[in-house]
Amino acid sequence: MKPIIFHAEAGGQFRPVQLEFATEAEVKRLRAWRKMTPATDAGEFAALAAKRWFYYAREGASVASLNELRAAIRRNERAELAFLMVASAEWAKRYKFLALAHCRRTWCHHLALDFLAVRPGVMFKNQPISGLGTGVLFCVAGLAESLGMETIWGEATASSAPFYEKVLQIRPVKDVFIIRREAMRGIREYYLEDQKRRLAKISKRSHIL
Amino acid sequence: MKRKLTPREWLDDLLEYERTHPIAFASPGALREARLIAELEKARRSLRRARRNGAPHRRQAAVG
Numbered sequence: 001m002k003p004i005i006f007h008a009e010a011g012g013q014f015r016p017v018q019l020e021f022a023t024e025a026e027v028k029r030l031r032a033w034r035k036m037t038p039a040t041d042a043g044e045f046a047a048l049a050a051k052r053w054f055y056y057a058r059e060g061a062s063v064a065s066l067n068e069l070r071a072a073i074r075r076n077e078r079a080e081l082a083f084l085m086v087a088s089a090e091w092a093k094r095y096k097f098l099a100l101a102h103c104r105r106t107w108c109h110h111l112a113l114d115f116l117a118v119r120p121g122v123m124f125k126n127q128p129i130s131g132l133g134t135g136v137l138f139c140v141a142g143l144a145e146s147l148g149m150e151t152i153w154g155e156a157t158a159s160s161a162p163f164y165e166k167v168l169q170i171r172p173v174k175d176v177f178i179i180r181r182e183a184m185r186g187i188r189e190y191y192l193e194d195q196k197r198r199l200a201k202i203s204k205r206s207h208i209l
Numbered sequence: 210m211k212r213k214l215t216p217r218e219w220l221d222d223l224l225e226y227e228r229t230h231p232i233a234f235a236s237p238g239a240l241r242e243a244r245l246i247a248e249l250e251k252a253r254r255s256l257r258r259a260r261r262n263g264a265p266h267r268r269q270a271a272v273g
Binding site: 009040041042045048049051052055099102112113114115116117118120128130131132133134154155156157159160162163166167169190191193194195197198 | 213214216217219220222223224225226227228230231232233234235236237238239240242243244246247250
């Protein structure tokens, strides 16, 4: 499967980031986030998301590619399956991974978002990289749509609710957020429309230069 | 009533949010389970280590 591409703002420009299913070796590498100092929630979540992935793997319920996911669903349409999506970028090679999302395909073919984390302190040209969390979330939503899933859901907390409120343009988000297919399609179109506009601006500028 | 943001305003707002807030979110249920898995693994590892070091196997308590 080709990686899913989205764009994040880095060094004053929109730059491509690729999102892929993590392989077993990549899941192992993710655990290194925990060693970062100072300790962060993202570091802990990355290590715990990896633990969950391996726990599911022991039961044969972790997948490392879209093909594996489709095949596992074909074998058992009520299977609960876990997968980890990791974001990386050619222009930010010093970071193996920029962000992650741990997802579960539930028994009734919905997508549950368990962990969403951006590597703390990611910088490019001494400026923070922005738009990674949003980009990962929209790509995961696109993946769910391509798999014909009707619903994406997750549990929100005091710290994540404001983010989901902004992304989903719904207020208030409380314990649980549920995104139906139609709503997600609308928001994705909104997102892609603006990404296209920003990219066109960049290519116009580089054309002039 | 709050007006709906244009795509541009909305994405600018999101980018600003990401610049100023760490994105590290976990569903409390998933977090609880993952911590439990980690604890179980730790216990299993220390049991294995103890066995390797010659500690006798724990016997099941007799019932009755």
